Amino acid sequence: MTKQVQQIDRVIIRFAGDSGDGMQLTGDRFTQETASFGNDLSTLPNFPAEIRAPAGTLPGVSSFQLHFADHDIMTPGDAPNVLVAMNPAALKANVEDLPRGATVIVNTDEFTKRSLAKVGYDSDPLSDGSLSEYKVSQVPLTSMTVKALEEFDISKKDAQRAKNMFALGLLSWMYNRPTEGTLGFLKSKFSGKPEILAANVAAFQAGWNFGETTEDFAVSYEVKPAKLPSGTYRNITGNLAISYGLIAGSQLSGLPLFLGSYPITPASDILHELSRHKQLGVRTFQAEDEIAGVGAALGAAFGGSLGVTTTSGPGMVLKAESLGLAVMTELPLLVIDVQRAGPSTGMPTKTEQADLLMAMFGRNGESPVPVLAPQSPSDCFDIAIEATRIATKYRTPVIVLSDGYLANGSEPWRIPEVGGLPDLSVDFATEPNGADDSFQPYLRDPETLARPWAVPGTAGLEHRIGGIEKSDGTGNISYSPSNHDLMVRSRQAKVDGIARDIPELQVDDPTGDADVLVLGWGGTYGSIGAGVRRVRRAGGKVAQAHLRHLNPFPENLGAVLGSYDRVVVPEINLGQLSMLLRSRYLVDVISYTKVRGLPFKAEELAGVVQEVIDRV
Amino acid sequence: MSESNGNGADAGFKSLRLVPRTDTEYKMKDFKSDQEVRWCPGCGDYAILAAFQGFLPELGVPRENIVIVSGIGCSSRFPYYLSTYGMHSIHGRAPAIATGLAASRPDLSVWVITGDGDGLSIGGNHLIHALRRNVNINVLLFNNRIYGLTKGQYSPTSETGKVTKSSPMGSLDTPFNPVSLALGAEAGFVARTVDSDRKHVTSVLRAAAEHEGASFVEIYQNCPIFNDDAFEPLKDPGERDMRLLRMEHGEPLRIGSDRGVVAGDYGELSVADVAEVGEDALLRHDAHRADPGYAFALSRMDYPAFEHVPIGVFRDVDRPTYDGQMADQLAAARTERGGQAELAALLSSGDTWTVD
Numbered sequence: 001m002t003k004q005v006q007q008i009d010r011v012i013i014r015f016a017g018d019s020g021d022g023m024q025l026t027g028d029r030f031t032q033e034t035a036s037f038g039n040d041l042s043t044l045p046n047f048p049a050e051i052r053a054p055a056g057t058l059p060g061v062s063s064f065q066l067h068f069a070d071h072d073i074m075t076p077g078d079a080p081n082v083l084v085a086m087n088p089a090a091l092k093a094n095v096e097d098l099p100r101g102a103t104v105i106v107n108t109d110e111f112t113k114r115s116l117a118k119v120g121y122d123s124d125p126l127s128d129g130s131l132s133e134y135k136v137s138q139v140p141l142t143s144m145t146v147k148a149l150e151e152f153d154i155s156k157k158d159a160q161r162a163k164n165m166f167a168l169g170l171l172s173w174m175y176n177r178p179t180e181g182t183l184g185f186l187k188s189k190f191s192g193k194p195e196i197l198a199a200n201v202a203a204f205q206a207g208w209n210f211g212e213t214t215e216d217f218a219v220s221y222e223v224k225p226a227k228l229p230s231g232t233y234r235n236i237t238g239n240l241a242i243s244y245g246l247i248a249g250s251q252l253s254g255l256p257l258f259l260g261s262y263p264i265t266p267a268s269d270i271l272h273e274l275s276r277h278k279q280l281g282v283r284t285f286q287a288e289d290e291i292a293g294v295g296a297a298l299g300a301a302f303g304g305s306l307g308v309t310t311t312s313g314p315g316m317v318l319k320a321e322s323l324g325l326a327v328m329t330e331l332p333l334l335v336i337d338v339q340r341a342g343p344s345t346g347m348p349t350k351t352e353q354a355d356l357l358m359a360m361f362g363r364n365g366e367s368p369v370p371v372l373a374p375q376s377p378s379d380c381f382d383i384a385i386e387a388t389r390i391a392t393k394y395r396t397p398v399i400v401l402s403d404g405y406l407a408n409g410s411e412p413w414r415i416p417e418v419g420g421l422p423d424l425s426v427d428f429a430t431e432p433n434g435a436d437d438s439f440q441p442y443l444r445d446p447e448t449l450a451r452p453w454a455v456p457g458t459a460g461l462e463h464r465i466g467g468i469e470k471s472d473g474t475g476n477i478s479y480s481p482s483n484h485d486l487m488v489r490s491r492q493a494k495v496d497g498i499a500r501d502i503p504e505l506q507v508d509d510p511t512g513d514a515d516v517l518v519l520g521w522g523g524t525y526g527s528i529g530a531g532v533r534r535v536r537r538a539g540g541k542v543a544q545a546h547l548r549h550l551n552p553f554p555e556n557l558g559a560v561l562g563s564y565d566r567v568v569v570p571e572i573n574l575g576q577l578s579m580l581l582r583s584r585y586l587v588d589v590i591s592y593t594k595v596r597g598l599p600f601k602a603e604e605l606a607g608v609v610q611e612v613i614d615r616v
Numbered sequence: 617m618s619e620s621n622g623n624g625a626d627a628g629f630k631s632l633r634l635v636p637r638t639d640t641e642y643k644m645k646d647f648k649s650d651q652e653v654r655w656c657p658g659c660g661d662y663a664i665l666a667a668f669q670g671f672l673p674e675l676g677v678p679r680e681n682i683v684i685v686s687g688i689g690c691s692s693r694f695p696y697y698l699s700t701y702g703m704h705s706i707h708g709r710a711p712a713i714a715t716g717l718a719a720s721r722p723d724l725s726v727w728v729i730t731g732d733g734d735g736l737s738i739g740g741n742h743l744i745h746a747l748r749r750n751v752n753i754n755v756l757l758f759n760n761r762i763y764g765l766t767k768g769q770y771s772p773t774s775e776t777g778k779v780t781k782s783s784p785m786g787s788l789d790t791p792f793n794p795v796s797l798a799l800g801a802e803a804g805f806v807a808r809t810v811d812s813d814r815k816h817v818t819s820v821l822r823a824a825a826e827h828e829g830a831s832f833v834e835i836y837q838n839c840p841i842f843n844d845d846a847f848e849p850l851k852d853p854g855e856r857d858m859r860l861l862r863m864e865h866g867e868p869l870r871i872g873s874d875r876g877v878v879a880g881d882y883g884e885l886s887v888a889d890v891a892e893v894g895e896d897a898l899l900r901h902d903a904h905r906a907d908p909g910y911a912f913a914l915s916r917m918d919y920p921a922f923e924h925v926p927i928g929v930f931r932d933v934d935r936p937t938y939d940g941q942m943a944d945q946l947a948a949a950r951t952e953r954g955g956q957a958e959l960a961a962l963l964s965s966g967d968t969w970t971v972d
Binding site: 036037227228229230231232248277281285288291295296297301303304321324325417456458461464465466467 | 649681685696717721723946948950972
């Protein structure tokens with residue numbers, strides 16, 4: 001029997017199960033299949049910080065949401081059209097997010113009295129009618145997997161563990177995904193364990209075959225490839241893109257990359273990735289703590305390396321002192337803060353963008369630091385290169401504010417030609433620059449106000465730097481009141497002057513006569529963009545602009561703000577950018593905030609914007 | 617910038633085999649900076665600075681390849697008074713900063729200057745980890761058993777019960793023994809010397825520079841303002857021979873002319889009259905023992921109050937350096953392709969697809 005294939009333009013699927021059920025792997029494989037098929041896509045992994053929370057409980061639920069389409073999309077989607085729930089906890093934790101009519105595929109084997117009671121179900125939702133507004137497919141995933149693997153010489157536990165591959169096979173059939181990538185992946189993952197490999201492949205195929213033969217699934221779906229600009233693509237997460245961007249920054253500047261880092265969620269994957277690329281001269285140093293991580297990076301920068309440290313909020317706090325030293329010694333240093341929900345330990349695996357004011361001001365004294373923020377997973381690559389450019393050209397630490405959503409989320413990335421990337425060559429000081437062949441380490445470039453970077457090993461330029469206030473020019477210790485005033489203002493002027501060297505803020509205002517502007521920064525770009533599209537589709541007029549440079553701001557920002565009646569600023573904090581805008585430009589922006597550890601929903605932002613439009 | 621000079625071991629200090637050599641015949645004055653030295657009159661730091669400046673020409677490496685990194689405290693002003701490259705960094709962090717510098721620049725001779733507060737209190741964590749990693753740096757810890765720059769609070773090496781501004785009824789803290797701590801942190805080279813004995817300071821600096829990997833030198837240093845004469849029993853001509861145990865590798869461990877060190881059944885060390893136990897019963901110092909237990913036992917002999925104080929090299933044992941192994945890993949991973957091609961290959965690795 002040939003089944004019907006239905007064309008759809010997009011779909012949102014969420015895989016949900018126990019932390020140990022392999023949902024992240026399943027989602028990641030489905031994503032890779034989707035990417036290689038040529039759809040546009042966006043993903044949202046969502047998992048607990050506990051490595052293995054107690055099985056079958058609500059806190060232990062791990063999920064992976066994927067939105068893919070035949071056109072370009074901006075977010076992982078507000079609400080899933082399809083939920084795969086591997087147990088009652090996964091159903092209970094996610095069912096509220098489903099719109100009416102959504103498809104729910106449940107693993108009935110796990111719906112035992114005990115498992116239901118564990119998450120507070122008084123009756124079985126599969127039979128009590130509470131799921132009546134959804135299309136529920138009841139599939140005994142575990143037992144079918146075990147049955148399919150009877151002939152293999154593996155333990156029952158290993159057989160049960162392959163149920164995620166059965167689910168992946170079933171969904172791959174439902175959406176006509178190419179399977180070569182997954183089969184190749186399994187081959188390399190289990191290359192040393194032929195029985196486990198064969199079992200996983202069999203489970204995957206059993207899932208596919210089940211979809212094809214069972215009458216439970218009458219229709220499969222096809223989402224045509226998206227018409228993206230021509231080029232070679234790969235799927236990329238923000239953490240991977242930042243890692244590649246840092247390596248590119250090193251190659252383009254000619255400076256060897258030195259990463260000093262301490263493991264912390266959700267930034268550790270950058271440390272993992274960079275440690276794999278010693279062939280590109282990358283040195284990675286896993287330090288004893290966050291302080292040593294940044295300290296070592298600064299020491300390497302003093303020696304002429306591209307010094308980088310990676311962390312998240314709780315680590316940023318500890319690096320403040322060394323950042324101050326980098327400001328004072330005016331050495332290039334890249335600080336990547338993959339923001340997570342705070343304060344304190346907060347929610348390590350959940351996203352937030354509440355470190356902006358810390359990045360701006362979280363040091364003693366007047367301590368200006370350029371701040372950048374990527375707007376999408378693939379933009380992390382470009383922002384790392386931009387951070388390298390600013391840090392090396394202006395001899396300053398630069399903070400990059402990524403976040404947990406960008407770090408773990410993914411999207412297709414058009415791979416750039418290496419030859420087309422900017423030349424970031426650095427000129428080290430090699431000659432004396434003062435009277436009598438002296439070297440003046442704080443004699444500034446009149447244009448950039450950057451000081452010369454003379455690395456140890458350069459004869460005749462021996463000098464001492466440090467955290468004590470410097471005398472202008474000579475860099476000797478100085479307690480002179482007028483010199484301190486001059487140096488404080490010079491450091492500020494240097495960072496402020498970068499505004500002349502960054503792109504103007506672009507405003508997307510298709511009709512040219514919108515009264516309302518939505519202004520965001522960092523990881524909210526996709527949600528805001530999707531929300532704005534909704535408003536426009538409904539006939540509303542709205543302009544959108546997004547800040548990637550937070551310090552200094554683009555030079556035209558004030559003018560942009562002044563040219564709209566109302567400016568809405570959505571943030572996943574309590575209004576930090578809004579505070580900066582109000583104090584700098586005296587514009588009473590409308591702050592819209594939410595701090596749930598999750599990205600904004602497009603529908604929600606569309607509603608907020610529409611309300612403002614209606615009030616103008 | 618990381619050219620090896622390719623010279624053999626006879627060409628200079630072992631720890632500097634990746635540092636270029638120079639024919640320039642430096643004098644002590646070549647290592648003095650133009651900055652006025654601003655320690656209190658009578659501070660032990662003057663003597664250490666003079667000994668250090670006098671020793672640097674011996675290294676035989678270009679001045680520009682020497683870097684001094686310090687933290688915060690009186691001792692940490694050191695870099696300003698030397699004409700080399702230097703960084704006066706932040707409190708306690710010098711070992712971390714020096715680690716990044718040394719790990720990325722094997723062509724430099726890197727020295728960390730720290731004190732008992734900087735290195736053992738706020739920076740204790742960085743110190744122990746730099747030592748266990750065996751980064752090729754030399755750590756000189758000036759121990760005056762007091763906080764000087766903040767004007768006289770007790771430090772992590774101050775004796776229990778010490779009355780200071782912050783401990784008017786006596787300090788409650790048990791002090792660290794810096795040598796014991798360094799040995800516990802897996803340091804391959806651990807030594808102790810006394811600020812006023814320039815010849816001995818120089819000999820210890822020489823041994824530290826010879827050692828490849830992290831070397832740790834505790835220097836007893838007098839603070840004339842807040843803890844004057846803390847080490848007087850070790851300096852007073854009438855008393856010092858009763859207390860100082862001058863360790864020389866391969867030589868019997870003697871204190872003065874008539875006493876020496878013997879080992880008990882469990883490796884514990886004690887002092888005996890030579891006349892009683894005989895010359896042959898004295899231990900011969902072996903700084904190269906792989907097992908740190910013996911060096912640790914030696915480090916405990918000064919307890920509780922300078923009864924017998926070993927000076928010289930406690931332990932000098934080779935093991936692979938962190939920076940050397942890091943360089944080896946990079947060399948092993950290197951390909952013939954070159955950076956740009958390698959980068960292009962990296963960016964397009966994994967599953968890709970093409971849109972026309």
